[in-house]
Amino acid sequence: MKGPFKRVFHSFSNAMPQIMTKNKYYTPEGLKKLKDELEYLESVRRPEISKQIAEARDKGDLSENAEYDAAKNEQGMLELQISKLQEEIRNARLIDESKMDASKVLILSTVKIKNLKNNAVMSYTLVPEKEANLKAGKISVSSPIARGLLGKKVGDQAEIDVPAGKMLFEIIEISR
Numbered sequence: 001m002k003g004p005f006k007r008v009f010h011s012f013s014n015a016m017p018q019i020m021t022k023n024k025y026y027t028p029e030g031l032k033k034l035k036d037e038l039e040y041l042e043s044v045r046r047p048e049i050s051k052q053i054a055e056a057r058d059k060g061d062l063s064e065n066a067e068y069d070a071a072k073n074e075q076g077m078l079e080l081q082i083s084k085l086q087e088e089i090r091n092a093r094l095i096d097e098s099k100m101d102a103s104k105v106l107i108l109s110t111v112k113i114k115n116l117k118n119n120a121v122m123s124y125t126l127v128p129e130k131e132a133n134l135k136a137g138k139i140s141v142s143s144p145i146a147r148g149l150l151g152k153k154v155g156d157q158a159e160i161d162v163p164a165g166k167m168l169f170e171i172i173e174i175s176r
Helices: 003-015 027-057 064-092 142-150
Strands: 023-024 090-094 110-115 119-125 138-140 156-162 165-175
Touching: 023 027, 027 064, 027 090, 064 090, 119 142, 138 142, 142 156, 142 165
Parallel strands: 023 090, 119 138
Antiparallel strands: 110 119, 110 165, 156 165
């Protein structure tokens, strides 16, 4: 390429974000939740915003129409969100529990652990990052506690670095 086009193309290509396709793992429920969210955005939100744009356009001069500008901006944000969800669904991988060793702590394991300092017993299910919900006892597989438990067996002890310092846990039970 020569001339000004080369400069424009070069600056445009450098400004584009680098898209890395990274597979993420989901349970069937987690993947369904993603697909339901995408369906809602495409079938409900997209028509709502199109209607807002049409109504704002009907009000006349677009150059000073704040409603039109706001609706167009919202449309752009929605399309970006839809695009990201579509990419995430394309790169989603389902976890096949049938091929996992049930004697070790792995993703989707429900682990009962005992804090050896205060004898408190807790139970957590290790789930993909996007499905974590502490209230439901589901912790992200990338959390400090989950990382410290991965690969351990019943009876093993795990010393885990948490924000409060080091904690020592014993694995009491592993289930699926």
